[in-house]
Amino acid sequence: MAVPIRGADWRPEALDPLVRVLEEFRTLDPDLPIQYALSFLTIAQNEGLSIRDLSERLGIAQSSASRNVAALSRWHSFGKEGLDLVRAEEDPRERRRKIVTLTEKGRDMAGRLTDLLHPTPPQRMTLRSA
Numbered sequence: 001m002a003v004p005i006r007g008a009d010w011r012p013e014a015l016d017p018l019v020r021v022l023e024e025f026r027t028l029d030p031d032l033p034i035q036y037a038l039s040f041l042t043i044a045q046n047e048g049l050s051i052r053d054l055s056e057r058l059g060i061a062q063s064s065a066s067r068n069v070a071a072l073s074r075w076h077s078f079g080k081e082g083l084d085l086v087r088a089e090e091d092p093r094e095r096r097r098k099i100v101t102l103t104e105k106g107r108d109m110a111g112r113l114t115d116l117l118h119p120t121p122p123q124r125m126t127l128r129s130a
Contacts, residue, residue: 020116024109028083035060036083039068043100044087044110051098069100085109099104 025037034104035058042057043049049057055065067077069088085106091097102110 009046017117021113024116028085028109035064036068036071038104039065040072040085040109041113043069043072044102044106044113047101050091050097051100054100066098069098071104074103 022037025032025040038058039054046053046057051065051069052062054069055062058065060068067098069086070083072074072086073082073088074084083105084103086100087103088098088100091099
């Protein structure tokens with residue numbers, strides 16, 4: 001069980017990596033909903049999950065998960081361009097089921113986020129000077 005952080009343990013600089021991650025998401029779209037970011041992170045951690053699995057993990061309706069995946073895909077709704085971070089493909093064993101994986105751009109994004117959260121010593125120096 002996780003131990004709650006007491007107010008006395010709070011250090012503002014400890015939030016820096018989280019701020020950098022959110023800023024990285026904003027480079028994709030300044031108005032990117034947090035639900036899209038959470039969907040992307042869940043897909044990156046669990047590649048190959050279905051849209052239904054995504055909805056269950058996030059505690060959202062399957063229709064919401066489907067919309068999130070569409071926004072993160074190459075083409076959003078009504079021919080609008082999406083973020084091209086993930087792709088949803090038909091499961092060959094169950095045609096109604098969609099399996100979600102990262103695109104190359106999505107893998108690059110996941111790598112950048114990982115670097116922001118777990119920087120190497122040279123990256124730390126760059127982040128400190130930013």
